[in-house]
Amino acid sequence: MRAQLSPLRKQQTMIKLSQLCRTFMLGDQAVHALNNINLNISPGDYISVMGPSGSGKSTLLNVLGLLDVPDSGHYLLQGTDTTLLSETERARYRREHIGFVFQSYHLVPRLTARENIELPLVLAGIAPHDRQKKVAAILAQLGLTERAGHLPNQLSGGQRQRVAIGRAIVMQPRLLLADEPTGNLDTQSGLDVVAILEQLNQQGITLLVVTHDNALGQRARRRIRMVDGRIVADELAGIIASEADSHA
């Protein structure tokens, strides 16, 4: 395993960020949430993003997830320059290629666990018959079959986050973005959720986790550290990646 995923092996890139900037205006003061970011991500990567509060981690995730648009620079996703896409096209990319997991779950309160997981399929206009098979498989995979008919407020935090993960992966995206997925959970539920995310990564999904939890961050093969909108460290499996490798 380790040898196969060695950073020294040349891999094709899935994501390529170059000279990416995102600036917010707070009053008349410019906040450089992303300050000239260069980053390559390969398919199947497992990356943690850490750093102090306000360092731009969520902004990076939002840009990667096409929820936010950079002010300058380029973001190539599987060879497509996403900065040229229209809002409708970005929505389509989000639907088909990207899954989100949020700290506060963001489940629709009036929908059951099953219906929440089903929602992206419904939005995509997939036939009810096909939806059912997919949702059933995911409920089983996440150990939620018993809970399928429950509303979010009838579920524990860990269960809610598992439903959210189910919703994120039901469209079989290539990229899974998680912003502090264990932030609202106790240690055990947090570990369960991380185990699920890592299992998905082993099945091939590219995983990017923003976290404040050092122990969790260290589990990733590649660890990015941000300060003031810049990437200040990019470690690969314990080795500090060379300039050439991370900025290729």
Place this chain on the structure above:
Amino acid sequence: MRSADLLRFNLQLLLRHRFRSLMILLALAIGVAAVNLLTGLGEGARAYVLNQFSLLGNKTLIMLPGKKETSGGLPPLTGESPRDITLNDATAISRLPGVTAVAPLLVGIAEVRFAGRQREVVIAGTSSDYFSIRQLNVQQGQPLPAMALDTASPVAVIGSTVKRELFGNAPALGQWLKAGDRRFRIIGILSSKGQAMGMDMNDLMLIPVASAQVLFNQPGLFRLLIESNNSDSLPAVKQRVELLMQRRQNGVADITLISQDAILSAFGNILTTLNLAISGIAAISLLVAGILIMNVTLISVSQRTAEIGLLKAIGAADSDIQTLFLSEALLMALLGAIAGMLLSELGLLAMRLRFSDLAFHTPWWARLLALSIALATSLLFAWGPARRAARMSPISALQGKVN
């Protein structure tokens, strides 16, 4: 998103906010019901009036004693009594070119008796022409005979109700009955016919006009029905009658001539007023509904800000979000309109049961109009909020911030 899924999604929302949905449904239902109910009533009244006066035909004039300033208005309540219309006037008018028939009408109420039974009956003194002008037929016997107008012959033609009430199943033809202090021989029984111009044609007795003058001791005529040879010549006939009467009444024709068109246009004015009232009520209630919808959609958008952000994150485009909120409003409008239609149908059913000879039905155009106004109102008022939801930035929406 599939239509079925969209419908289910919105129904779940409506059920979740039952009270709110109910208020909107109510407002919309009232608006739609108002339109349907009032047009139904208006159409019923119109059909009634048309039915009553279509019997008159469009080549007949009615001449009344006294001058009325406007057609359709009330006769003047003050001033001297108008000059009588006499039988000689009727005879003179019948000689005018273009006039094919003239039927005088002198109406009163008298107690009619036969073999111990008695009944208050409307008695109309008229002539044989009345039968042709009003298209009356006899089921037994014969109509009033053609004779000089001033011949007071003691004969009568009775309506079917009069026959039933006084004679039961016994034969009436040839019998003598007493009206007031006069005796009449029954020569005919009218075929059943409904109401016409406020007279129940079944509860009626027709006698020669000269007999009625004696019976009621009144020389002046109540009405004169004048028939022209065709509807095109009616205005010319009207003019000739007016000139003739002017001459006969020493310079001022103290009469009023009405045609079917004049009556219908007078009722048309009333109906126009009614329609304005309908439009007013409908407009107000739909405006209320519209504002409710706008507010509710605004509330819905701000309450569901995080949901909008989420939907965008999992791949809903701006247009999808807009569709979601617009279809929610449309669904409410549709349900409200259906409720309103049911409500108005019930109301009209009750009216029909109460007033059985009035056909209260909402015309199809009014239903379609009410429905489309309800849908258009909800679309119009939900548009702004829906657009606002669609344009939210997904990130701030996820954070619950309405930009």
